[in-house]
Amino acid sequence: MRIGAKELLAGVSLELRAGELVAVVGPNGAGKSTLRRVLCGDTQPTSGEVWMNERPLAAWSLIERARVRAVLPQDSTLNFPFTAFEVVLMGRTPHVRGAESAHDYEIARAALAATEAEHLTERLYPTLSGGERQRVQLARVLAQIWEPPATGARYLLLDEPTSNLDLAHQHSTLASARRFARAGVGVLVIVHDLNLAAQYADRIVMLKDGRVVAAGTPAEVLTQAAIRATFDMPVLVTRHPALDCPLVVPTPEQR
Amino acid sequence: MVSATARIFPGLKIKSSHARARLVLVGLVVLLGVLVLLAVDKGAVEISLAQCLAIIGHKLGLTLPWPFTAQQAATLIDIRLPRVLLGVLVGAGLGVSGAAMQGLFRNPLADPSLVGISAGAALAATLVIIVGDVVSFHLPPLVQLCALPIAAFAGGLLTTVLVYRLATIAGQTVVATLLLAGIAINALAQSFSGLITFYATDTQIRSITFWKLGSLGGATWPSVMVAAPFILAPVLLFPRLARGLNALLLGEAEAGHLGIDIERVKRVTIFLVALTVGAAVAVTGIIAFVGLVVPHLLRLLVGPDHRRLLPDAALLGASLLLGADLVARTIVAPAELPIGVLTALIGAPFFLWLLLHDRKWRVIH
Numbered sequence: 001m002r003i004g005a006k007e008l009l010a011g012v013s014l015e016l017r018a019g020e021l022v023a024v025v026g027p028n029g030a031g032k033s034t035l036r037r038v039l040c041g042d043t044q045p046t047s048g049e050v051w052m053n054e055r056p057l058a059a060w061s062l063i064e065r066a067r068v069r070a071v072l073p074q075d076s077t078l079n080f081p082f083t084a085f086e087v088v089l090m091g092r093t094p095h096v097r098g099a100e101s102a103h104d105y106e107i108a109r110a111a112l113a114a115t116e117a118e119h120l121t122e123r124l125y126p127t128l129s130g131g132e133r134q135r136v137q138l139a140r141v142l143a144q145i146w147e148p149p150a151t152g153a154r155y156l157l158l159d160e161p162t163s164n165l166d167l168a169h170q171h172s173t174l175a176s177a178r179r180f181a182r183a184g185v186g187v188l189v190i191v192h193d194l195n196l197a198a199q200y201a202d203r204i205v206m207l208k209d210g211r212v213v214a215a216g217t218p219a220e221v222l223t224q225a226a227i228r229a230t231f232d233m234p235v236l237v238t239r240h241p242a243l244d245c246p247l248v249v250p251t252p253e254q255r
Numbered sequence: 256m257v258s259a260t261a262r263i264f265p266g267l268k269i270k271s272s273h274a275r276a277r278l279v280l281v282g283l284v285v286l287l288g289v290l291v292l293l294a295v296d297k298g299a300v301e302i303s304l305a306q307c308l309a310i311i312g313h314k315l316g317l318t319l320p321w322p323f324t325a326q327q328a329a330t331l332i333d334i335r336l337p338r339v340l341l342g343v344l345v346g347a348g349l350g351v352s353g354a355a356m357q358g359l360f361r362n363p364l365a366d367p368s369l370v371g372i373s374a375g376a377a378l379a380a381t382l383v384i385i386v387g388d389v390v391s392f393h394l395p396p397l398v399q400l401c402a403l404p405i406a407a408f409a410g411g412l413l414t415t416v417l418v419y420r421l422a423t424i425a426g427q428t429v430v431a432t433l434l435l436a437g438i439a440i441n442a443l444a445q446s447f448s449g450l451i452t453f454y455a456t457d458t459q460i461r462s463i464t465f466w467k468l469g470s471l472g473g474a475t476w477p478s479v480m481v482a483a484p485f486i487l488a489p490v491l492l493f494p495r496l497a498r499g500l501n502a503l504l505l506g507e508a509e510a511g512h513l514g515i516d517i518e519r520v521k522r523v524t525i526f527l528v529a530l531t532v533g534a535a536v537a538v539t540g541i542i543a544f545v546g547l548v549v550p551h552l553l554r555l556l557v558g559p560d561h562r563r564l565l566p567d568a569a570l571l572g573a574s575l576l577l578g579a580d581l582v583a584r585t586i587v588a589p590a591e592l593p594i595g596v597l598t599a600l601i602g603a604p605f606f607l608w609l610l611l612h613d614r615k616w617r618v619i620h
Contacts, residue, residue, distance in 0.1 A: 042508055066514030073508050079361070080504050080559035093502055094514035099562075144513065 008034045009045075009210045016188050018153030021181040023197035024190045026207035027231050032190045033074065035207065036159050039188065040071045053152035066094035069155040070141035074163070076133070084120040084128065084136045088112055091143035111143035112136070114176050116169065130164035138173060148184060155186045162191060174200040194248045198222055198240070206230055222246045276563045279556050283570035287343070290577040294339045297581060299589050300330045307331060338474040341482065342580050343573040345471070345539050348486040348531040350572015351493050353546020354553070354564050358500035359524045360422070360433060363551060364609070367532040368543035370422075370433060371440030372414045376529075376536035377466040378444040379410025381451055384462050404485050408533030414440055415529045419521075469540035469595025471580045478538045485534030489527040490569050496520055496527075497561035504559065542595045544602020545572055551609070 009031045016022055016039075024032050037043040039050055041057050050057040052069065070091070078087070088111055092104040112118050115135040120128060128136065138161055145154040158177060162170040174189065178200050181187040191197050197204050197218065204221040206214040208230045214221040227235045233250060240247040295307055302310070302323070309321040310328045349367070356365040367373050383406040418440065422433035448467070452460055465473065499520035502510035510517050535542070549572045550564060557563045579598055584591040 040512060042511065061514075062511065062516055063514035066512060069512075071508075071512040073506070073512075076506050076509055077361075078505055080363070081554060082504070082559055086558065086560065087505070090501060090505065090513065093498060096498075 009038065009207075012207075012210070012212055014039075014205060014212070014215075016155060016186040018155075018186045019181060019184050020202040021178050021187040021189065021200060023201035023204045024188060024207060025192070025194060025197050025204060026213075030207040031210040032207055033159055034210070036071070036073075036157055036188070036190060040069065040157055041065060052155065063094050066144065068145060068149050068152060069157070070144040072137055072141045072156075072158045072161055074159045076137055078125055078133075081124045081126055084117065084123050084125055084132075084139075085109075085112065087125050087136050088139045088143050091140035094144065107143050107146045108139075111139040111146060114142055114179075115139040116172055131166060131169060134161065134164045135169065135173070138176075142176070142180065145185065153184060153186055156180055156188070158187070158189045160190050160192065162193065162196065170196060171199075194222060194227065198245045198248065199243060218245050222248055272558070276557045279553075280563075280567060280570075283567055283574065287570055287574045287577070290574050290581070291339055291343070294342065294577050294581050295331065295335055297585055298330070298335060299584075300327060302327050302331055302335070333476075334474075337476050337479045338471050338580070339577065340479050341474040341538060342471050342577045344479070344482055344486045345535045345542065346545060346573035346576025347490050347569040348535045348572070349542060349545040349576070350549040350568040350570075351490050351565055352528040352531040353572070354550035354561065354568040355493055355496065355500065355524050356528055356546065357550055358503060358561055359419075359521060359528075361504055361506075362433065363554075364547070365433065366544065366547035367411075367528065368541055369547065369606075370414075370418045370437035371444065372411050372418065372528070372532050373536050373541045373543065374441045374444035375414030375417075376407040376411035376533045377541050378447050379406040379413075379533075380537050381448055381463050381466055382406065385451055385455060385459060401481060404481055404534045404537035406533075407537035408485065408530055411533035411536065412526065412529035415525045419525060466536070466540040467595075468593035469542040469598070470583075470591075470593045471539055471576075472584075472591060473538070482534045482538040486531050489531040492523075493527060493569075494562065494565045496524055497565055500524070500561040501559075540595060542576065542598055544598050544606065545575055548602055548605050549575060551605075 012031075012035060014022075014035070024035060026032050034043065038045050041050065041060075052060065052065070057065070082090075085108060088108040089100055089104060091111070092100055092107065096104060109118070109121075112121055115138045117132065117135040117139055120132055120136060123132075125133065125136065138158070141156065141158075145156060148154060156177065161173050161177070165173060170193070174191075174196055177187050177189055181202070189197075189201070201218055203216060204214075204218050205212055206221050206226060213230055214223075214226045222237055224235055224237045227233065227237070227248065234253060236249045236251050238247050238249065292304060296302060296304060303321075305319075305321040306323040306327060309319040309323050310331050312319040313323075313328070314332065353366050356367060356370075357363050359365070380403055383402050387402060418433065418436050421436040422429055424432075448463060452463055455463060499510065499515045499517070502513045502515045503517060503520060505513075507517050510520075549568050553564055553567045553571060557567060576594070576598075579601075580594050582592075583594045583597050586592065
């Protein structure tokens, strides 16, 4: 999946390869969500093009896109009393003609298990907490691209999937995103927590004012200078004491 | 206390939710069947079911061993059967278009009569009555009959598009705007009707009052024949939109990501709703709240999945309207209440209950 776009995003060029997890980081208003919308075809770039599996995105029909690419937008409002299971099953929509098969039910169950939301299966969606909703929505998009298509790769675009989650679920969400990446899916995750990005991403793209200010492995991108310049915030970057990745510690000047 | 009633037996396993849905469907078919038989049977002139069979058999050239009078035969064939059929058609149309509209607006408060679509259709129909009186001498009766549903459809379509445009900002329907737009459009339609009434003759005023109150009393075979295609086609086509409407409940962007052509779903839904409501209004006037109450009751039973909801809403809508009509024409017999009065009597308190107790679906926020 490749892109080149302008204005809100200027001169952004990005390649999302099958099998890798790319984290997009940057301050508020940097253009992260715009990038996500351009990538999934919600917004037309004024210049530049998005390509997916060797074809321009514009040449894909909606249903073709939906079979290989799932998107988790930032916040979803659903006020109708579907059960969590029914919400996840809706992820199978692009693959189903008529009624869902037993196979689709299995996938929905497995997806709920993957996001540690099995216990919510029969709960009504409007009664769930913010974090529970987020995990059910994640299960829905996982169910959508659960199986590899006949040809080409799958892509998963997650826009702040951890914003409402507690510590443990932030990590389990990114862990399941990475499992998907290891299974051959190109995964793009927009996150605010630099340490989450450092631990789970193969590559990090740092955006500021619609431009890419740094891109590469976590160790290449998450430097003290780059973070200070992008987020306007002094930090210390050290080695993670247990993992092979950088650790970012904010050091605000006044306390 | 919605959580308790949101789904009856929510703890049951997924497989059995199919069984429950089937059970509800069968129950609704049986209910409608019973109400049809009752509606044919009861009234100012009592006709037993056996006599009904004998009369229909007689019409088909069969002789059955149950005696009936000529008055019974005339009542059944010319008055009761068209009335029952029209009740089924209009009830089904209102029920299913209420369900579809609530899906489209992603809000359980959307109802054709609340947001002004019925009023818009009725206004257009009123205009046709007045203008029609002036020019109708030159037109064949079939054209006159069709002009009414077509005008009502155009009025309904116009108001649906208007309300949708007004209430939908950046893909989100703002409920306050939706209801305020409904108030404004209802008021506008009223003032125009008032203006027309001011210049209308006594006969025309009677007709206009009829639109406002709603009644199945005007049912004739021609009105059934004219309304049938306009209502039956949408009732049969709506379920094809079910999957798209389901996805739309997740949000417009989300539905798009699931491969749904949301613009097409919206266009077709608006068109079909306008067609159904327009035809219903043209033959019966404004019958409020059927489209609001029916989908709500069904969501409690089978959940919000439109693949179940839409067919069920058609069945329950038909039953509700037949039942209401049965009450309307028997409770003060030989006179009859306007059915619109009756449905509003049931529907308005239900609407209030919804506003006050249904916080879970956040209908007012």
